[in-house]
Amino acid sequence: MSQQTQPREWKREVYETVVCVQCGETDVASYMEPTRRRMVDNSWCFTCQYWEDVLTNPFSVVADGIHYTIGSEDSGPRQFRGHGGARFVFRPLPLNNETRTQMPDIESTNVWYQGPIPERFRSRPGGRDSYTLVTINGRVPYKADKTENNKDKDEKEKDEVFQDEG
Numbered sequence: 766m767s768q769q770t771q772p773r774e775w776k777r778e779v780y781e782t783v784v785c786v787q788c789g790e791t792d793v794a795s796y797m798e799p800t801r802r803r804m805v806d807n808s809w810c811f812t813c814q815y816w817e818d819v820l821t822n823p824f825s826v827v828a829d830g831i832h833y834t835i836g837s838e839d840s841g842p843r844q845f846r847g848h849g850g851a852r853f854v855f856r857p858l859p860l861n862n863e864t865r866t867q868m869p870d871i872e873s874t875n876v877w878y879q880g881p882i883p884e885r886f887r888s889r890p891g892g893r894d895s896y897t898l899v900t901i902n903g904r905v906p907y908k909a910d911k912t913e914n915n916k917d918k919d920e921k922e923k924d925e926v927f928q929d930e931g
Contacts, residue, residue, distance in 0.1 A: 785810035788885065812883070819879050820891035826855050826871060827891070828898040832882050836875035847877035852903070855896040871896065 780795040783804055792810035794801045804814050819825070819832055826833045833855075836847055843850025853876040857868040886892040899905070 781805050783808050783810065785813050787813040816883060816886045816892075820882075820886060820889060822891075825879075825891070826896045827882065827894050828855055828896045829894060830881050830887065831898075832879040834877040834879060835871065835873045836877060838873065838875060840875055843874060846875040848901075850874045851876070851901050853901055854899040856899045857896055858894060870899065 780793050780801070781804075782791060782793050784791050786808045788810060790810040790812070792804065792812075794804040796804065796811060800811070800814060803809065804811065807814070807817075809817065819834075822834055824835045826835060833853075834847075840846055852872065852874050855871040857870070882892050
């Protein structure tokens with residue numbers, strides 16, 4: 766004897782709309798908890814709420830305006846780590862024109878990319894550049910030089926991702 770199943774009635778959710786007090790964007794708080802509650806309680810859009818959370822992560826690095834999170838080196842096989850286990854080296858930037866000799870380079874094979882930090886968050890603690898990306902798997906990452914003297918060079922190399930370390 767087979768049991769006949771009744772179609773389930775899904776509860777239709779009604780989500781709050783928030784106007785972000787930081788950027789003025791309108792967003793629907795249709796995210797899972799606790800994200801939804803923080804958006805509503807603080808009147809933040811998802812993007813501002815995301816960056817508020819990311820910038821308070823103690824295991825993070827900001828290099829050239831890009832936010833990265835450093836994961837555990839004991840997190841399993843390399844292919845399951847950030848960037849497929851590529852070895853990143855970050856060097857501390859000088860603080861107030863002094864050298865940070867007391868701070869060592871950060872080396873990790875578990876680096877996760879969060880993206881460029883929006884301009885409105887760059888002046889906040891955790892949003893300022895504190896490191897520079899030195900190498901990825903022993904190669905120097907390409908950084909476009911936008912000065913007038915190097916426009917032709919930049920155009921020739923725009924598809925190149927890495928430069929050989931010198």
